[in-house]
Amino acid sequence: MADTLGTDWAIDWLRRSAATVADHRVELGELDRAIGDGDHGENLDRGFRALMAKLDAEAPPTPGSAFKMAAMTLMSTVGGAAGPLCGTAYLRAASAVGEVDILDAGALVAALTSARDGVVARGKAAPGDKTMIDAWTPAVDAAAAAQGQGVLAVLEAAATAAEAGAVDTDPLIAHKGRASYLGERAVGHRDPGAASSALILRAAADAAARNAT
Amino acid sequence: MKKLINDPQAVVEESMDGFGLAHADLVSIHRDPLFVTRRTGREGKVGLLSGGGSGHDPLHAGYVGHGMLDAAVPGPVFTSPTPDAIIPATQAADSGAGVVHIVKNYTGDVLNFETAAEMCQAEGIEVRTVLVNDDVAVEDSLYTAGRRGVGGTVLVEKIAGAAAERGDGLDDVAAIGNRVNDNVRSMGVALGACTVPHAGVPSFELADDEIEIGIGIHGEPGRHRIPLEPADGITDRLLEPILADLQPVAGEEVLLFVNGMGGTPSSELYIVFRRAVQVLQDAGLVVSRSLVGNYITALDMQGCSISVLRLDGELTELWDAPVVTPALRWGK
Numbered sequence: 001m002a003d004t005l006g007t008d009w010a011i012d013w014l015r016r017s018a019a020t021v022a023d024h025r026v027e028l029g030e031l032d033r034a035i036g037d038g039d040h041g042e043n044l045d046r047g048f049r050a051l052m053a054k055l056d057a058e059a060p061p062t063p064g065s066a067f068k069m070a071a072m073t074l075m076s077t078v079g080g081a082a083g084p085l086c087g088t089a090y091l092r093a094a095s096a097v098g099e100v101d102i103l104d105a106g107a108l109v110a111a112l113t114s115a116r117d118g119v120v121a122r123g124k125a126a127p128g129d130k131t132m133i134d135a136w137t138p139a140v141d142a143a144a145a146a147q148g149q150g151v152l153a154v155l156e157a158a159a160t161a162a163e164a165g166a167v168d169t170d171p172l173i174a175h176k177g178r179a180s181y182l183g184e185r186a187v188g189h190r191d192p193g194a195a196s197s198a199l200i201l202r203a204a205a206d207a208a209a210r211n212a213t
Numbered sequence: 214m215k216k217l218i219n220d221p222q223a224v225v226e227e228s229m230d231g232f233g234l235a236h237a238d239l240v241s242i243h244r245d246p247l248f249v250t251r252r253t254g255r256e257g258k259v260g261l262l263s264g265g266g267s268g269h270d271p272l273h274a275g276y277v278g279h280g281m282l283d284a285a286v287p288g289p290v291f292t293s294p295t296p297d298a299i300i301p302a303t304q305a306a307d308s309g310a311g312v313v314h315i316v317k318n319y320t321g322d323v324l325n326f327e328t329a330a331e332m333c334q335a336e337g338i339e340v341r342t343v344l345v346n347d348d349v350a351v352e353d354s355l356y357t358a359g360r361r362g363v364g365g366t367v368l369v370e371k372i373a374g375a376a377a378e379r380g381d382g383l384d385d386v387a388a389i390g391n392r393v394n395d396n397v398r399s400m401g402v403a404l405g406a407c408t409v410p411h412a413g414v415p416s417f418e419l420a421d422d423e424i425e426i427g428i429g430i431h432g433e434p435g436r437h438r439i440p441l442e443p444a445d446g447i448t449d450r451l452l453e454p455i456l457a458d459l460q461p462v463a464g465e466e467v468l469l470f471v472n473g474m475g476g477t478p479s480s481e482l483y484i485v486f487r488r489a490v491q492v493l494q495d496a497g498l499v500v501s502r503s504l505v506g507n508y509i510t511a512l513d514m515q516g517c518s519i520s521v522l523r524l525d526g527e528l529t530e531l532w533d534a535p536v537v538t539p540a541l542r543w544g545k
Contacts, residue, residue: 037431039292075328076297079288083295084324122324177320180357181433 092118246298260306275540311339317362350427463497
């Protein structure tokens, strides 16, 4: 069995992301209402629904083109801070994988690393600032460590580390975004961007379990 | 909460439709994506564009016209517009000399405008960004997303707009905008919360006898809540951190801007203005220019903000220059 993932996986990842965001729309909104402005679940759901409509109309030919479609759609429909951040993540992932049809473990790690680097460059957040980065950075580190064990292990490790990273934002004081104005009052609340990032990375692992070739 | 609306989801679009009809001599409304452009521009003039979440009327669309903005991009209520609207609006504002984006310092606005600016640059339009962050209510700006853009935004748009109209180049217009931002400080107070139309309930709770000092223009928390007191005392509380931060020198000329948040009558704004003039005069300052009214609001919030801008000869001249927009017009 060749240890790679293809376009079917990429599209399934996006569809599963849309489904999990829709399932957790209210929960993400409640996390955001506690320390932000309460629209994170609504905004992400709107963006992923728009992406589903585009995927239904036109099937992208490569993983890179699927990521690029996600980037442009999310950037223009999500709004707030999450739109440009998620859009940049997919755009950098698209650049990292290029035009190839199949991705091996090394390509996946490169794509996840580029996505994380893009979010850092755009949002200028550091680990510990109580943002998406606190899910993405442990995910990238775990993915890199699992690279020798194949594509499923890479994505499983990334998803598990992202989930733990999101939980670890609970005790933090926020240094970026609207939550940063709350100071100590943000302590005890999970960062909604870290929570949604963990959901999306879990969707990548679930899609891989179904689509590995 | 009672609102004079049809569909809560269509508030921005229906309002902009009416705005376009009322001011058809000055502006054009573009739909899908939504943005507003100036009807009569001039080839070779630096373009000026601003935008942000809606709900701050007349900011920004009300300032499209001669001597101020060439384009405005209204987002959903209190939510930044996205690059798919900012990019075509920037293209429309460009007549070959580049475009200055005036952006209030909120994470969503900054990220969306930054992304749009990169994409415009990639298509060959020179873009400069003036970031407005005049709200002294944010004390710990090093460890937060920084000071928010509030009342000073109106002054940046007017003065940078006059510089562009005068024929200044792209970098010069941006430099004037930054100079205004560097020399203006603001602070607000809320007597009551605002209600976002699609939310339908007030964004925060204030007791009948309670006010929030340092409120943001979306109802973000301020420095502290205190019992309601007379207008003079509240005015002093707003001016104290402004003057401590701005540190104007006795004898300097300043522009004093008392802004309504949308739900406070102008008679009350003038009571605040009256006291503010006394305080500034006592500090040895000369209030040589003034602006009083609802210019950057927070929907129906009760309250006001005070902004103080240190003037110099050039900034005064640009402030006095003719402006013809739906919300601000004089001298022509």
